[in-house]
Amino acid sequence: MGDNTCLVCESELTAGYKSWHLLCKNCGYEKANLQQTINSHLTHQLIDENAREKGLRELRKSNFTIIAEKIKSLKPNGGSLLDVGCAHGWFIETVGDDFEVLGLEPDKRIFEKTSRRNLAIRMGYFPQALGDCEKFDVIVFNDVIEHIPDIKRTLAYCHEHLNDDGLLVLNLPSNNGVAYCLSKIFCKFGLPKFFYRLWQKGFPSPHLHYFNLPNLTSFLESNKFNVKTKGTLPTIRLNGLYPRISYDRRLGRIVSAFICIGVALLLPILRFLPNDIVYVVAKKA
Numbered sequence: 001m002g003d004n005t006c007l008v009c010e011s012e013l014t015a016g017y018k019s020w021h022l023l024c025k026n027c028g029y030e031k032a033n034l035q036q037t038i039n040s041h042l043t044h045q046l047i048d049e050n051a052r053e054k055g056l057r058e059l060r061k062s063n064f065t066i067i068a069e070k071i072k073s074l075k076p077n078g079g080s081l082l083d084v085g086c087a088h089g090w091f092i093e094t095v096g097d098d099f100e101v102l103g104l105e106p107d108k109r110i111f112e113k114t115s116r117r118n119l120a121i122r123m124g125y126f127p128q129a130l131g132d133c134e135k136f137d138v139i140v141f142n143d144v145i146e147h148i149p150d151i152k153r154t155l156a157y158c159h160e161h162l163n164d165d166g167l168l169v170l171n172l173p174s175n176n177g178v179a180y181c182l183s184k185i186f187c188k189f190g191l192p193k194f195f196y197r198l199w200q201k202g203f204p205s206p207h208l209h210y211f212n213l214p215n216l217t218s219f220l221e222s223n224k225f226n227v228k229t230k231g232t233l234p235t236i237r238l239n240g241l242y243p244r245i246s247y248d249r250r251l252g253r254i255v256s257a258f259i260c261i262g263v264a265l266l267l268p269i270l271r272f273l274p275n276d277i278v279y280v281v282a283k284k285a
Contacts, residue, residue, distance in 0.1 A: 007031075007152060007209070008219045017187045017195060027218070030175055030210040036147070038204050039108050053088055058240050063233045063277065064094040064142065067171055070229055070281050071138055072098055074167060079137030082161070084126045085144035089119045099138065104129050107204070127157040135161055140169040147205045155223045159284060166284045168225055173198070175210040177235065177276025197248065213278050225282035232275035236267065 004013045006024040013022040013031060020033045068091075071081075078098050083091050086103030087110055095101055103121035105111040111123040122129050139158050148154050158168050173180065180198055187195040200206040211219065217227050241264060245256045263270075 008215045017184060027215040028212055029215050032199050032208050034201060034206040034208060036205055038106055054240060059237045061090050064091045066233060067169060067279055068095045071167060071169060074228060075137060081138040082136040083140050086121055089114045089117060091142050092119050127161060130161060135163050136166060137163050138167045138169060142171045145170050146172045146207045146209045149208055151209060152223065159224055162284045168282045171279045173276055174212045174278040176212040176274055178270060178273035179276045216280055220282050224285040226285050227280055227282045230280040233277040233279055235276040236270060
């Protein structure tokens with residue numbers, strides 16, 4: 001499959017909003033030709049990791065509880081669970097009482113910080129950090145799969161490392177969400193920074209793909225997974241909003257404060273609009 005072929009429906013991708021952005025007019029899939037620079041000192045300087053952690057903690061933990069309940073409803077007897085890109089270990093802590101959990105984290109700085117909490121994690125990428133014979137009942141990608149260049153190959157590896165009737169869990173941003181749709185409108189009118197931020201352009205691990213629930217379901221089912229449940233998750237909370245916005249050091253405090261005030265004022269309206277986070281739980285076919 002060529003670089004300009006849609007992952008989902010194999011239509012030809014067309015030019016998007018920027019030179020690095022491509023989109024499929026048939027199914028709505030979007031792709032970015034951006035570079036991963038995990039463990040690069042220069043790109044890490046753009047991020048205040050402490051502020052990022054503070055800004056995301058409560059939202060992620062709340063969403064992880066929802067995802068954990070979906071998994072437990074399909075795996076009531078527990079089992080082994082792999083958390084790919086486990087970051088600060090919040091999901092490991094959420095499911096640790098019900099599953100035998102292993103986390104993988106490729107970012108050296110985050111791995112070193114998380115490993116001090118005596119969680120079961122390894123440094124490395126999926127599946128290279130695993131043994132050939134290691135298999136799991138559940139493999140989870142929380143805000144990770146959209147950063148992986150070759151998703152199709154990754155799904156094949158998931159198939160190999162899942163036990164029979166194993167579950168694949170994806171939690172990722174959606175291009176049907178209100179924030180992403182607004183970012184494209186701003187970009188059209190010459191204000192691309194919001195669009196850049198949602199793709200995490202210039203960050204160590206930018207987004208490389210944007211799906212929505214219909215095309216993600218189709219993509220999984222064409223790659224030997226049967227979707228069992230899916231839905232949307234909350235995107236924004238007032239608690240932690242400022243550090244979540246300001247962790248990008250390029251914005252500056254004044255700009256971050258204005259954005260924070262604007263988003264906070266819009267929160268009552270945003271709760272009734274399409275969420276920017278989706279999840280899918282699929283069974284190995």
